[in-house]
Amino acid sequence: MSKSEAISWFRIQEMFRFQSFHMYGIIGTAVALGLLITYIIKKYNLRDYQGNPIVFTPKEKSVSRYLLGGTIFGLGWALTGACPGPLFVNLGHGFWAFLLAITGAIVGTFTYGVVKDRLPH
Amino acid sequence: MLEFISQPWPWYVSGMVIALIMALLLFFGKSFGFSSNLRVICAACGAGKKVDFFDFDWRAQTWNLLFLVGAIIGGFIASEFLSTGEVVQISKATIQDLNQMGISAPEALQPMEIFSLESLFTVKGFLILLSGGFMIGFGSRYAGGCTSGHAISGLSNLQLPSLIAVIGFFIGGLITTFVLLPLIF
Numbered sequence: 001m002s003k004s005e006a007i008s009w010f011r012i013q014e015m016f017r018f019q020s021f022h023m024y025g026i027i028g029t030a031v032a033l034g035l036l037i038t039y040i041i042k043k044y045n046l047r048d049y050q051g052n053p054i055v056f057t058p059k060e061k062s063v064s065r066y067l068l069g070g071t072i073f074g075l076g077w078a079l080t081g082a083c084p085g086p087l088f089v090n091l092g093h094g095f096w097a098f099l100l101a102i103t104g105a106i107v108g109t110f111t112y113g114v115v116k117d118r119l120p121h
Numbered sequence: 122m123l124e125f126i127s128q129p130w131p132w133y134v135s136g137m138v139i140a141l142i143m144a145l146l147l148f149f150g151k152s153f154g155f156s157s158n159l160r161v162i163c164a165a166c167g168a169g170k171k172v173d174f175f176d177f178d179w180r181a182q183t184w185n186l187l188f189l190v191g192a193i194i195g196g197f198i199a200s201e202f203l204s205t206g207e208v209v210q211i212s213k214a215t216i217q218d219l220n221q222m223g224i225s226a227p228e229a230l231q232p233m234e235i236f237s238l239e240s241l242f243t244v245k246g247f248l249i250l251l252s253g254g255f256m257i258g259f260g261s262r263y264a265g266g267c268t269s270g271h272a273i274s275g276l277s278n279l280q281l282p283s284l285i286a287v288i289g290f291f292i293g294g295l296i297t298t299f300v301l302l303p304l305i306f
Contacts, residue, residue: 003130003134004131004135008231009231009236010211010232013211017218019215023132025131026135026139027272029136029140030140032136033136033137033141034143034273052150061281062282065264066282066283066285067292070271070285070293071292072264073257073289074260076253077268078302079252079253079297080257083261083267084258085192085268087257088193088196089195090231092192092195092198093199095231097236097241104251104256105258107254107255107258108257108258110168110175111255112262112263113262119263
């Protein structure tokens with residue numbers, strides 16, 4: 001992530017402005033290979049290192065929670081230029097300001113846990 | 122070799138590495154989803170006593186916390202030992218657009234207007250990072266996943282919910298980019 005600058009606020013801005021292929025290339029390559037890996041695992045019923053079958057638990061069907069939750073997530077993603085993983089990678093880089101964003105993310109997760117039953121899912 | 126990996130990596134290398142991480146996690150009986158860690162952290166801090174959502178066996182997710190620690194260490198190694206100090210090569214159009222908002226062209230990995238400690242202690246900077254983080258945490262749990270869980274793992278499994286979530290990611294991202302950021306800066 002770090003080495004391809006995917007943790008940079010600049011790269012995320014460039015992506016949301018559709019001004020470069022870079023981020024789409026990263027996600028596209030990962031998904032294309034991911035599709036292949038997932039397909040092969042399912043087709044040949046591959047097992048993990050302990051011999052248990054690898055199962056993909058499908059997400060429950062809904063539209064509202066994914067669309068609303070996704071939109072809220074996207075607002076934050078573009079604002080901080082980082083999704084959850086890169087928040088921590090940036091910390092490793094010595095950008096201490098991300099500690100505040102991480103605090104916000106933990107508080108946000110906690111708040112969701114508190115109000116979740118009152119939200120449309 | 123060191124010189125080779127010290128340069129910024131092209132997108133296809135990074136994409137392949139991400140897919141490899143997903144494959145390795147699957148092989149070890151796990152799944153690739155980073156934002157679950159935020160829930161695990163809440164649970165580990167004792168939130169399960171008050172809120173049911175955090176009342177689960179978080180210790181079973183210790184591997185994911187290690188993944189988180191690895192992400193921090195990875196960032197440290199990349200910046201300390203594998204960096205040529207090169208400036209992020211974003212497109213000219215983006216530099217121009219950002220300039221109009223008063224954000225200067227990249228001099229490092231991140232814009233100092235947001236991530237320097239000086240900006241952190243301004244009201245604007247403080248609110249950007251805190252509210253941005255809050256929305257990431259709240260939104261990813263509401264949507265049941267973030268970029269790794271939905272965009273990578275979910276789309277790879279051709280899950281419709283993940284596609285809806287990714288569409289949401291972009292709706293939110295575009296609102297921030299074209300409405301919120303011009304208002305803030």
